[in-house]
Amino acid sequence: MERKNIIIKEIRNGLILDNVHDFNAKHIFECGQCFRWRPEADGSYTGVAFGKVINVKSDEVNKRVQLINTNIQDFNEIWFDYFDLGRDYGEIKKKLSEDPVLKVAIQYGEGIRILKQEPWEMLISYIISANNRIPMIARSIGLLSEMYGQPIEYNGEIFYTFPTPEELSEAELCDIQKCKAGFRCKYIAQAINMVLDGTIDLDYIKNLDADSAREELLKVPGVGVKVADCIMLFSMEKYDTYPVDVWIKRVTEHFYLHEDVPMKSIHEFAREKFGGLAGFAQEYLFYYAREMKIGSGKGELQ
Structure with a gap:
């Protein structure tokens, strides 16, 4: 079975998805967007969403994702949209990488996908x-x-x-x-x-x-x-929003504004700079800022 060029294979108590690009479970579940996903010893993540428990493991090299405790029906009705699998993140990253800061930031969280949660x-x-x-x-x-x-x-x-x-x-x-x-x-x-x-x-x-x-x-x-x-x-799929926490404030001021500014100014900058991709830019920058401790005196553009 295929959906959006993803090859779906049924296995015991789950599914194997092949030809899945831009999907890294660690990046997705540890980028600050969700709180109910637990890392397991084998590198997979177990979480609860939409009344279901599911275990997710990604293999970026082979473009493969394993979903355990689910089936084709739940994949079609829940997980395809939940993991935003219909969106071409490669194109998003290509567009955002025209900005030199984001080009570097994306390398740190290149497998992020914005979940469509309740x-x-x-x-x-x-x-x-x-x-x-x-x-x-x-x-x-x-x-x-x-x-x-x-x-x-x-x-x-x-x-x-x-x-x-x-x-x-x-x-x-x-x-x-x-x-x-x-x-x-x-x-x-x-x-x-x-x-x-x-x-x-x-x-x-x-x-x-x-x-x-x-x-x-x-x-x-x-x-x-x-x-x-x-x-x-x-x-709510408002991808032109740019949530500003301490990390985003630091990274935006550090790389773009070069001074301490009010939140309103950061929002205005993001809207003008990133437009409808502001939310995606925010996630890549958040992950990068946190990993590199931008603004703490330790991180700088590599």
């Missing part, structure tokens, strides 16, 4: 992410899922789906606080209520342009510009 999960996950570290974010998301999500057994272990707004509808603030997200718990509670009562309609927001979508998301307590931009980029 807006509801991203809303809560990125509220939790504010002023927080990735291990703590992952812990809180995991605890919330254990308390209110549905259990799934895989390989002798129990995983949990991310809870829906309805599954969280009976949760009081004192219950939510058990996920150890600190001051963010009150924002989680407010977001749950706003989605349940229709104050926030994520499907509607997803269909707006980026500026209008951001304006709507900013109505949710605990959602600032950076959090809104992450939600839009990682679940």
Whole structure:
């Protein structure tokens, strides 16, 4: 079977995808866009998405990806879009590599793909992410899922789906606080209520342009510009957004602006410089900045 030139072979409890270009599991799952993927001893990653547990292993040399605990139907209905396999990342990288900084940055995260995740999960996950570290974010998301999500057994272990707004509808603030997200718990509670009562309609927001979508998301307590931009980029296909965290601020100022500037100036620069590819540029620059510690006094253009 083929889909978008990908050759799909069924194996026991999974699939082998051949002729998959620009796919590196480490780059995808460790570029800051997701929190529920765990590295395994064999170099694969196990994660939960769209109510499913799946194990992913990539072989960049042979252009091969192995998906375990799935089937053709789930691949067609979920994973093809989730991993953005219909997009030509080679063309994106070719275009962005016209910029000398990005040409180098892409070499560090050349296998990144921007996942198409669930807006509801991203809303809560990125509220939790504010002023927080990735291990703590992952812990809180995991605890919330254990308390209110549905259990799934895989390989002798129990995983949990991310809870829906309805599954969280009976949760009081004192219950939510058990996920150890600190001051963010009150924002989680407010977001749950706003989605349940229709104050926030994520499907509607997803269909707006980026500026209008951001304006709507900013109505949710605990959602600032950076959090809104992450939600839009990682679940709403707003690829002209440029989420600015400490690493992106450092790398943009270090290589392009050469001075400390307000966030607004960084957004304006990215929009003018990268246009509709700003989100892809952001991911390559984020990975590069973090790997090279750009802005910490240790990293410089090689």
